[in-house]
Amino acid sequence: MHAFNLQPKTLTLAERLADLAVDALIDEADLSPKPALVDRRGNGAHTDLHLGLMHASALSLWPAFKEMAQAAIEFGEVGLQLREVLGRIGREGEQTMLVTTNGVNTHRGAIWALGLLVAAAALEPESSGASSVTLRAARLALLDDRYAPHPLSHGAQVAQRYGARGAREEAQLGFPSVLQRALPQLKRSRAAGHGEQNARLDALLAIMTQLSDTCVLYRAGEHGLHTMQLGAQSVLDAGGSASLAGRRRLHELDQQLIALNASPGGAADLLAACLFIDRIESADGINQGAF
Numbered sequence: 001m002h003a004f005n006l007q008p009k010t011l012t013l014a015e016r017l018a019d020l021a022v023d024a025l026i027d028e029a030d031l032s033p034k035p036a037l038v039d040r041r042g043n044g045a046h047t048d049l050h051l052g053l054m055h056a057s058a059l060s061l062w063p064a065f066k067e068m069a070q071a072a073i074e075f076g077e078v079g080l081q082l083r084e085v086l087g088r089i090g091r092e093g094e095q096t097m098l099v100t101t102n103g104v105n106t107h108r109g110a111i112w113a114l115g116l117l118v119a120a121a122a123l124e125p126e127s128s129g130a131s132s133v134t135l136r137a138a139r140l141a142l143l144d145d146r147y148a149p150h151p152l153s154h155g156a157q158v159a160q161r162y163g164a165r166g167a168r169e170e171a172q173l174g175f176p177s178v179l180q181r182a183l184p185q186l187k188r189s190r191a192a193g194h195g196e197q198n199a200r201l202d203a204l205l206a207i208m209t210q211l212s213d214t215c216v217l218y219r220a221g222e223h224g225l226h227t228m229q230l231g232a233q234s235v236l237d238a239g240g241s242a243s244l245a246g247r248r249r250l251h252e253l254d255q256q257l258i259a260l261n262a263s264p265g266g267a268a269d270l271l272a273a274c275l276f277i278d279r280i281e282s283a284d285g286i287n288q289g290a291f
């Protein structure tokens, strides 16, 4: 009999998916230099956020992601009952996040996007391709949670003011920013030998070129949104974040967005969603426990 059991613990599917979701959030937070966002260099356009808080917030969400995956495994199919259980767990996760951060909204959009994707991946682990997982997540997002409160959130306010589509619609449409922009850009930049960090920055920029980011709209209006979209496109046109010209444009964009107080928090959440999907897609299948 040994005092310590040195055998590696076999994780359940729900635990592995929760690990991957938290890893994606931490990788997103650490990625630097991100325009106007919290990263290893500093707080971007934020006065109430810092990297340690982003990490603490990400870690606090592990039980919620595990519970969402577990619920999906137990229900076994997309349906209103599962949707409403996910809504309850998501709202409880938001409360845990707020307790951890002392009331600062670090990851509301990420709980939504990753929560749906974790559940979608858990529903059919043998079908973990990006388009299958995002389609199942979209089917969940399209169901109307009868218990969802309808607060006048920042997203709801800019929807009223600008007619903007936000986090809900992004999920209901099957995460087009991830499927059509971030993942292809991530793969292109990797294939061009740009290095993993630059490839991830390019994926974030690809999201920013077209996203109607309700954080940016709320903080900096349509001018802020256009500055974000055009600036991100100009970095990619200049050769992306691995090129010297692209880096210069990225630095300018960072300065411009900070001056406008425009933080692309929605784009950051979708980068985390992209990294999560990239991991489950590239593993040898979720069931094999290859990650």
Ligand SMILES: CC(C)(COP(=O)(O)OP(=O)(O)OC[C@H]1O[C@@H](n2cnc3c(N)ncnc32)[C@H](O[C@H]2O[C@H](COP(=O)(O)OP(=O)(O)OP(=O)(O)O)[C@@H](O)[C@H]2O)[C@@H]1O)[C@@H](O)C(=O)NCCC(=O)NCCS
Pocket (backbone or CB within 6 Å): 086, 087, 088, 090, 091, 105, 106, 107, 108, 109, 110, 111, 112, 113, 114, 115, 116, 145, 148, 153, 154, 155, 156, 165, 166, 167, 168, 170, 211, 212, 213, 214, 215, 218, 219, 263, 265, 266, 267, 269, 270
């Ligand atoms: C359906 C919900 C997503 C609610 O959506 P709604 O638009 O009504 O709510 P918001 O509170 O505005 O949250 C949406 C968050 O989503 C991110 N986001 C923004 N634009 C997009 C987009 N186009 N596509 C995808 N995601 C997007 C964004 O999150 C990030 O920004 C947060 C900081 O934002 P904000 O609160 O505006 O904070 P600041 O400007 O910094 O505030 P001040 O300093 O000025 O005070 C940050 O947390 C990032 O995460 C938006 O904030 C959904 O949340 C919902 O219904 N949840 C209930 C639970 C549930 O049903 N879950 C289902 C299972 S998972």
Ligand SMILES: Nc1ncnc2[nH]cnc12
Pocket (backbone or CB within 6 Å): 028, 029, 036, 037, 038, 039, 044, 046, 049, 054, 106, 107, 110, 263, 264, 265, 266, 268, 269
């Ligand atoms: N890195 C980051 N900085 C600011 N807001 C965020 N929301 C999600 N990730 C973020």
